[in-house]
Amino acid sequence: MVQLTPTDFAVASAAIALGACALYSRRNRHALPPGGLVSITVLGQPFIIINDPAIAAEILDKRGNDYADRPTSEMAVLSGWDRVLSSLRYGPRLREYRKLVSQVIGSKNSMAKFHSAEEWQGNMLLKRILSNPSAFRDVGTFCIELRIVMLRPLKAARTTASATILHITYGYKISEEGEDSFVSLVDGAMSQFTEIMRPGAFLVEALPLLKYVPSWFPGAHFKRLAKKYDTACDMMAQTPLDYVQRQMHSGQASNSFVADLLIQPDLSLQEREDIKWSAASLYGAGSDTTVSVVTAYFLAAAKFPHIQAKAQEEMDRVVGLAAPHRAMKDDVYEGYFIPKDSVVIPNVWKFLHDPATYRDPLTFNPERFLGPDPERHPAEVGLFGYGRRICPGIRLADVSVWINIAKLVAGLTITKAKDEHGVPIEPEVGTTDGIICRPAPFTCNVEARSASVLGMVDEALASDPA
Template identity: 40%
Template sequence: MASSLVILDTVFVVLGLYILRRYLTNRFQPPLPPGPRGLPIVGNVLDMPSSYEWLTTAEWTKRWGDIIHVDVLGQHFVFLHSADDVTALLDKRSTKYSGRPRFTMGGELVGWDASLGLSQYNDRFKESRRYYSRVIGTKSALRPFHELIETEIYKLLKRLMYTPENLHEHVQKTASAIILKIAYGYSVLEGKDPYVDMVDKAMESFNATTTPGAFLVDILPILRYVPSWVPGAKFKGLAAAWRADVMEMVETPFAMVKQQMHEGTAVSSYTKNLLETGTLTAEKEDIIKWSAASIYGAGTETTVATINSFFLAMTMFPDIQQKAQEEMDRVVGKDRLPTFADRENLPYVEAVVNEVLRHNPVAPLGVPHSTSQDDIYKGYFIPKDTIVVSNIWALLHDPEIYPDPSAFNPDRYLGPNPDRNPREFAFGFGRR
């Protein structure tokens, strides 16, 4: 009996100390940024939209301002809606804001945490960035690939001429062909290609498993230890199948390059050029392998979405299409196709591309960052491990930066006082 009382007293003491600590912490630390009031335990689960989140949080700014906080089952989110705030936090305080959210399902169980997109800001990430800068990180480094890109674009035009109804599939194949050639020196086949199918299959798992809250195990990571035979643990089987797809995507083309190098048939590529830099440790070889796979994940879907947006815009705004075509005919003529060498002489076409990036951004909420330590900004407390989201759509539709933001108007980038280049916002912020 006495022993039970001692245990009970200990529990009450520990509970009391915990409550006191929470009280003192809340009493003396600055407030969290404003946002919709949540419910006990679940927080703002019911406030979070399931689609077009960028429009919802942009609407919230009318009530709570440009910095908005929500709590989803204990996970802090901060949404940023102004260029000044995004620059101040993700650029100027990048040492604190360069982490990535941890996805138990997509990262740990499926394996995407080894990719550059979900890697934390650590030595592995920095080594991957060094590899990128050496091979494809500058305009001059990419110049040797101009001929490849032009050739694949000509193939795209030919496919569109015969089967224009398959626009999306043609654009997807073109983007895949360019990036697989750059990453591995691989030339895709006409029709169905096994490497394109393999990579696209693996990328489906990335999209399915890296949406915050998509799987309960992301909210309660301890569930990853639940055996797969337990009712409700279907996610374990999905994770195993998706992990196999991911590892096939990462290992197969890398092994192909190494085999071709052994046979003396390998052509220049990101992977081959890095493997030739000297004796590599197993760790560095693994970084090369995953960084090559990340090129596809980072480049293909965004490229496809941007080109599709371009076709949509030209369909919706035929007067702008005609104006761009007139410039093309005037500069390039009608007896050849344009090349990269013509780009600097096509300012209106360049402005059209910029307006496509602004008007319909392919990643309206960017890629979320995560704080590596507590921070205080504008009198608000931003806890460690907060997921920080920049509303890129809101920045690109800010009437203070882009007057009449709903209008598709390439002329805004021309003349003596052009609007800001949307490339400053469209591709994200900070060290990553």
């Protein structure tokens, strides 16, 4: 197992403290020395970073029973967020959640009944973007800092992701007029979750004994914050569940994750709790990640117009238009000792940028996955996780992202924004830090590919059954 130099240790420790996005970022991606396994201890906590996909598959897949746990977040426990799937420690409740998710959306056949809702929201994504073209002038125009966030496309992507997950999970259709109460409720709670999971944000994570300090004690603001967030977390899970139960009682419930599970007879209180929290987990897992991927498409399309043009040409021909694990016991891998309770992090960025696997890996070239001799698909290299913690919503994520990006390719042309002198602004490629990596703020110009696009979208929405 590789030992770090003092410089390596300092950089890697800082990256780990900031989270996985920082570990994979451009400024830190070369901080760790080469080697299949790298061990580092930060504040007494051992971290094992896996830099080889074969080792990750051996440890996290084949020995998955021993690495199915998650590190404990004290703030997640204090604020009630330890009840969602991504934060659950390994045990019967986690297995029940995953069984419920697999039962309703775990296969192509089970997902088929939601395809119309996915298609509907894909069309709505275009409509939300194109219905207010004046907003795009704010996206593509010059400002002093040249760091304009893509307000309209980003908001449309976020609204679409929220609407899709709420419809599939609860059978709920959001309001298109103003702010939707359910979206505001759930997004507010998710923002709080992102805050409490931000590495280094709360001292109680490093000093767990602080959780026993009374909330009135000076410096115990985190306890008062956790109580507030616990209430919001409960409302996020309970309010949409109550909506489904009212719809079922009145005979108006549509197909949804929750309705399909609640219809079972003689459910116990614990079974109902499991349904409630597994449903709440779907929103948290699916909304932000979908937005991140769709936003990345806008960045890629603006920065690599020749790739966008090829995708549009192909579309026209066809239609005319990494979470950490926790070691649950001591283990030995090829002579390397992995102590119990080590946080095990597969370095997926490195897997996907390995020159031994991908030719010229730092070049954006999606065509590498096409043709008679394609390079290895990212889904085979940890894209959706490993072992017993692999993403249970793979089918939902795959369909959502595919439909949204296919609609964007077919309906929009995305180009570089221009400054006040008409000079194209080169989008900066970077990521934000946090539990979900997103493209850093950038500018672009977005327009319909033809004047008829919005009319075709309206026609499709009028005929869609969702």
